[in-house]
Amino acid sequence: MPEPIIRCRDVTHAYARGRHTVSVLEQLNLSIDSGDFVALMGPSGSGKTTLLNLIGGLESPTSGSIKIQGLEITQLPANSLADWRAASVGFVFQFYHLLPVLSAIDNVGLPLLLTTLSRKERASRAAAALELVGLADRSAHKPVELSGGQQQRVAIARAIVADPQLLICDEPTGDLDRQAADEILMLLQTLNQELHKTIVMVTHDQLAATYASTVLHMDKGCLLEAAT
Amino acid sequence: MNRATFIMNGFRRHTARTILTLASLMIAFLLFMLIRAISAGLAGGVTTGGVERLVVDARYSMTDNLPMTHIRAISELPGVADVTPMVWFGGYYKDPQTTFTTLPVDPEGYFNVFPDADVDPLSYTRFLASKQAVLVHETLVEKHAWKVGQVIPLMGDIWPKEDGSWDWEFVLAGSYRTAEGSRIPKAFLLRYDYFNDSVVEWVKDQAGWAVVSLVQGQDAQAVIDSIDSLFENSSDPTKSMTEDAYGQEMANEVGDISLIAMAILGAVFFTLVLLTNNVVSLSFHERVAEFATMKSLGFHDSAVAAMVMFETLLLCLFGAALGIVAGFLLEPHVQTSLAMVLGFFKMTWMHAIQALAIATCLGIVVGTLPALRARRLSIAQALRKVNG
Numbered sequence: 001m002p003e004p005i006i007r008c009r010d011v012t013h014a015y016a017r018g019r020h021t022v023s024v025l026e027q028l029n030l031s032i033d034s035g036d037f038v039a040l041m042g043p044s045g046s047g048k049t050t051l052l053n054l055i056g057g058l059e060s061p062t063s064g065s066i067k068i069q070g071l072e073i074t075q076l077p078a079n080s081l082a083d084w085r086a087a088s089v090g091f092v093f094q095f096y097h098l099l100p101v102l103s104a105i106d107n108v109g110l111p112l113l114l115t116t117l118s119r120k121e122r123a124s125r126a127a128a129a130l131e132l133v134g135l136a137d138r139s140a141h142k143p144v145e146l147s148g149g150q151q152q153r154v155a156i157a158r159a160i161v162a163d164p165q166l167l168i169c170d171e172p173t174g175d176l177d178r179q180a181a182d183e184i185l186m187l188l189q190t191l192n193q194e195l196h197k198t199i200v201m202v203t204h205d206q207l208a209a210t211y212a213s214t215v216l217h218m219d220k221g222c223l224l225e226a227a228t
Numbered sequence: 229m230n231r232a233t234f235i236m237n238g239f240r241r242h243t244a245r246t247i248l249t250l251a252s253l254m255i256a257f258l259l260f261m262l263i264r265a266i267s268a269g270l271a272g273g274v275t276t277g278g279v280e281r282l283v284v285d286a287r288y289s290m291t292d293n294l295p296m297t298h299i300r301a302i303s304e305l306p307g308v309a310d311v312t313p314m315v316w317f318g319g320y321y322k323d324p325q326t327t328f329t330t331l332p333v334d335p336e337g338y339f340n341v342f343p344d345a346d347v348d349p350l351s352y353t354r355f356l357a358s359k360q361a362v363l364v365h366e367t368l369v370e371k372h373a374w375k376v377g378q379v380i381p382l383m384g385d386i387w388p389k390e391d392g393s394w395d396w397e398f399v400l401a402g403s404y405r406t407a408e409g410s411r412i413p414k415a416f417l418l419r420y421d422y423f424n425d426s427v428v429e430w431v432k433d434q435a436g437w438a439v440v441s442l443v444q445g446q447d448a449q450a451v452i453d454s455i456d457s458l459f460e461n462s463s464d465p466t467k468s469m470t471e472d473a474y475g476q477e478m479a480n481e482v483g484d485i486s487l488i489a490m491a492i493l494g495a496v497f498f499t500l501v502l503l504t505n506n507v508v509s510l511s512f513h514e515r516v517a518e519f520a521t522m523k524s525l526g527f528h529d530s531a532v533a534a535m536v537m538f539e540t541l542l543l544c545l546f547g548a549a550l551g552i553v554a555g556f557l558l559e560p561h562v563q564t565s566l567a568m569v570l571g572f573f574k575m576t577w578m579h580a581i582q583a584l585a586i587a588t589c590l591g592i593v594v595g596t597l598p599a600l601r602a603r604r605l606s607i608a609q610a611l612r613k614v615n616g
């Protein structure tokens with residue numbers, strides 16, 4: 001049986017609020033296979049985004065183990081964790097978080113500044129990623145000159161430009177209208193099916209979840225039943 | 229895009245804010261360049277051209293005069309090569325705002341005492357030939373576009389003439405030049421004998437002070453002692469000192485002005501620290517999501533902190549560079565008027581290096597806190613905060 005790409009074991013996460021400790025995740029166990037497209041659903045405060053952040057190495061759990069492609073990321077020092085994120089994970093956020101002073105192609109090429117690729121190679125790969133998301137003709141546009149759906153496409157191009165195996169998407173359609181949302185979800189589905197990217201997506205949208213191959217429900221920091 | 233262009237792009241985020249901040253920095257550093265040059269002038273940062281001279285003044289007050297009998301007696305002392313009386317004439321040309329250093333001097337003695345003042349023979353001959361003649365520093369001649377032979381009227385405001393009027397008239401004999409950095413005043417030189425003949429009776433046969441040149445190899449202190457002891461028991465005792473010591477004493481007289489100028493500069497830079505800090509802090513808060521995004525993409529904490537620090541340093545250094553360039557561009561325009569007052573006004577590369585050093589310190593002071601905050605920024609918390 002192949003090793004799952006994501007394996008969480010007894011993950012607990014809590015943070016201090018004043019004198020009190022607020023528990024967000026409780027002894028959570030989760031395995032996601034390579035090439036899966038998982039939708040994480042649940043009410044606000046159920047711990048979906050926290051789980052996503054832990055899997056993406058954006059924060060560390062209070063206790064427990066998180067292995068991604070066999071690598072125990074909870075033990076990595078900050079710089080190694082950053083290097084791992086640069087090489088292995090792409091992030092897509094609800095509000096895109098593109099840099100407003102950079103053009104679409106420069107936003108896409110931003111993660112490649114961390115590589116040893118030449119300027120020409122970086123430009124070529126950024127252009128290819130933009131082409132893949134259907135925005136080749138908008139490469140010189142600033143984010144403010146693009147629609148919400150187009151900005152999210154640029155963000156997806158930025159997430160895949162370094163060719164990571166894992167895509168972490170935090171409500172990628174939460175700020176979009178239905179049509180734009182469907183286009184983004186179809187794009188993610190294409191990346192999953194044709195480029196075999198493993199995708200973990202948090203969403204409140206039942207329709208969005210239908211694009212995923214697996215839907216996980218969370219409540220009060222625990223995973224409920226899984227539906228495929 | 230590379231890392232350098234990526235950082236430079238940051239300055240285009242709020243173009244108006246960047247321009248206004250750069251303008252503030254430029255003006256502050258322009259002020260720094262001006263005040264440093266003025267301070268150097270006040271501190272006597274000048275050369276005597278290798279000529280050793282003494283200045284003989286009244287012992288108790290620089291406003292007291294010396295009798296001309298003193299000047300003649302000094303000229304006969306051993307070790308004295310030559311001597312010229314000098315008088316502070318005051319006055320103005322056409323309107324009270326147009327003033328310059330005007331000095332009645334001994335026409336021969338002056339150029340013997342100041343051989344480093346360069347006058348062409350023809351001008352000098354004309355100066356010696358007519359009592360009403362004047363020799364004027366070339367910068368003044370150029371500024372007022374005076375021609376040789378032109379009658380130049382001056383209105384006196386210290387010394388009335390014998391006939392009770394204040395109107396003095398002189399004829400331009402020519403100009404003289406001085407080496408850059410010379411202590412020789414860029415003055416309007418008139419003949420002492422003409423001044424003495426024309427001035428009101430109670431001023432006749434008196435000098436404001438005297439400048440003495442020494443015989444080569446003569447011990448200056450010995451001549452100082454012999455001059456001051458000669459008039460020790462007279463009604464007009466003297467205080468003699470070397471030209472360097474005199475310059476330093478004059479600088480000390482106006483030392484408080486220098487102190488005030490430096491205090492103003494301190495206040496300007498203190499305000500600038502607050503202003504720049506405000507701009508950098510504002511920029512940091514606006515870009516929290518960007519820094520968090522960069523970190524999520526794999527940029528190290530130290531790389532993001534370095535970027536914030538580098539941006540701040542670049543802003544301060546660029547502002548300072550603009551101020552330095554503006555200072556050097558303005559220098560020729562303010563030099564003529566300020567050199568009249570200070571005797572010496574020059575911006576140097578040392579001042580520019582000091583300005584850049586201050587800009588570096590300013591950048592470090594202002595940039596350290598945002599850089600540390602960028603380094604410590606938690607990606608998850610920052611994004612959570614931005615996303616609401």
